[in-house]
Amino acid sequence: MQKQETTRIKKEDKVKIIAGKDRGKIGKVIRVDKKKKRLLVEKANMIKRHVKPSAKNPQGGIIEGEGPIHWSNVMLICSSCVKPARIRMNILDSGEKVRVCSKCNENIDSK
Ligand SMILES: [Zn+2]
Structure with a gap:
């Protein structure tokens, strides 16, 4: 058994989510957080966040964005055979x- 201390997944890779509410979803990795061992995957694990008013968003309110997913919960999709x-x-x-x-x-x- 190999320890999952690191990931071979990089930004821009396509991954399939294998656990959680978005299981089965395929998306592109938009961020890798090596310290927290988490990834952000485009349009996956969407969460709502409350934001304070700012110049960009003067009303403040709720924005939706990608939530982090632990990297053991995704599998890389091979670009050649298109399989996890x-x-x-x-x-x-x-x-x-x-x-x-x-x-x-x-x-x-x-x-
Ligand atoms: Zn392959």
């Missing part, structure tokens, strides 16, 4: 580390 995939790390001859899909063996970072 486990990721392996591969080291190229050049020494560069790339992410490889465990299903189709395609280099996920070569787009």
